[in-house]
Amino acid sequence: MKKYAFGIDVGGTTCKIGFFETNGKLIDKWEIKTNTENNGAAILSDIAQAVDNKLAQEGISKDDVQGVGIGVPGPVKSNGVVNRCVNLGWGIVNVEEELGNLTGLKVKAGNDANVAALGEMWQGAAKxxxxxxxxxxxxxxxxxxxxxxxxxxxxxxxxxxxxxxxxxxxxxxxxxxxxxxxxxxxxxxxxxxxxxxxxxxxxxxxxxxxxxxxxxxxxxxxxxxxxxxxxxxxxxxxxxxxxxxxxxxxxxxxxxxxxxxxxxxxxxxxxxxxxxxxxxxxxxxxxxxxxxxxxxxxxxxxxxxxxxxxxx
Incomplete structure (x- = not known):
């Protein structure tokens, strides 16, 4: 049974979204604008909307989705709390909890450079x-x-x-x-x-x-x-x-x-x-x-x- 996952790399201008099979195969990728207005209040709900739209478009149930991984430009504690992302306008935000509530999926958050390193180790130059x-x-x-x-x-x-x-x-x-x-x-x-x-x-x-x-x-x-x-x-x-x-x-x-x-x-x-x-x-x-x-x-x-x- 195929399982799917979303990988989301949040930058100051755009959020890069990848839809994957959990074996590492990238099925589709696209970008949405990072809305930094009002201290980035809409960023996570915009991402949740993009996830829901994609699943509806592909006809895939949330039961078949392993979760959503999200990388952000700032320090992330082990409990998923981000402590200030200056480029996004965020103060202290529990990204895992908030995006989890919005999507109904398991969410794991990490620092953007750390997740890039993981990506290179998993499927890139450091495989x-x-x-x-x-x-x-x-x-x-x-x-x-x-x-x-x-x-x-x-x-x-x-x-x-x-x-x-x-x-x-x-x-x-x-x-x-x-x-x-x-x-x-x-x-x-x-x-x-x-x-x-x-x-x-x-x-x-x-x-x-x-x-x-x-x-x-x-x-x-x-x-x-x-x-x-x-x-x-x-x-x-x-x-x-x-x-x-x-x-x-x-x-x-x-x-x-x-x-x-x-x-x-x-x-x-x-x-x-x-x-x-x-x-x-x-x-x-x-x-x-x-x-x-x-x-x-x-x-x-x-x-x-x-x-x-x-x-x-």
Whole structure:
């Protein structure tokens, strides 16, 4: 008898919804707008409506649905309570209870980066591995850490928030989190541009990076691939910060594989190989053979991971 499940990845602009068979087969996926008006009051009811509509359309009874897994951009405690999702306007919300009441289905909630890591472990680039670090390099830096097949969520649900490890005690600009010198300030898409602009202001070296009125992280990597010396130096600097930070994390969790995802990861081998080089230079000898791979599921990783949570 086939069983089904929903995997829902809630972002600041859209909610990605996947309808799966519990063996990991994705049957259908679509997006709905994330309505952040009125502190996100309608988000869960919009999701419940989308779930009900899909089941009606497919003619599937709720008895044949294992449940709904949901990933949200914020810390989630083990009881399903979310403690502030700034991008959604949420304060303290019991997502599992509220969405469960709205759908009449079992609900499991997790942090978005943690569920992306689970997705990559279950059906993606880390398939077959049980000890995984996932790093998502996007507007911010997200992280998910899996030890022996289980997410390290921690007491407050903030386990794996590697974007907010302090990597520079001399930083004078604040991170979005309010602290100073966070990893996110140097290795996110916005962080890479910030580092580049600082460098360009300090140096008179000739570089094609000055030709971009709206410089992006992609431009930095593209120019580095073309051999621009300043761009190559920036890539080395940024990957050095991330590689050495990951080598510190490896001393605690000793991963078999590090998965690099998010928009910045589209830079490809120049990024992955440089991170790995700096990781090897700074890591404890027993961790040096850790594999580094690009994410395999792209933007769908969160949906897959949400379903994997339900199968535990």
């Amino acid at each position: 077959g591995c049980k000890d995984v670090i996932m790093v998502t390099l996007g507007t911010g830096v997200g992280g998910g850490i899996i030890v022996d097949g289980k997410v390290v969520a921690g007491f407050n649900g903030a386990g794996g928030e590697i974007g907010h490890i302090t990597v520079n005690h001399d930083e004078i600009e604040a991170c979005n989190c309010g602290q100073y010198g966070c990893l996110e300030q140097y290795t996110s898409a916005t962080g890479i541009v910030r580092v580049a602009k600082r460098k360009l202001a300090k140096t008179n070296d000739e570089t094609s990076l000055r030709n971009f009125p709206e410089l992006t992280a992609k431009d930095v990597f593209d120019e580095a691939k073309s051999g621009d010396a300043v761009a190559l130096g920036l890539v080395d600097e940024v990957c050095g910060i991330l590689g050495s930070t990951l080598s510190n994390i490896a001393c605690v969790v000793d991963p078999e594989v590090v998965v690099i995802g998010g928009g910045v990861s589209k830079a490809g081998s120049i990024l992955i190989e440089s991170i790995q080089k700096h990781f090897v230079e700074t890591s404890f000898h027993a961790c040096r053979n850790t594999k580094f791979v690009p994410a395999g599921l792209g933007n769908d990783a969160g949906m897959y991971g949400c379903v994997q949570m339900l199968l535990d």
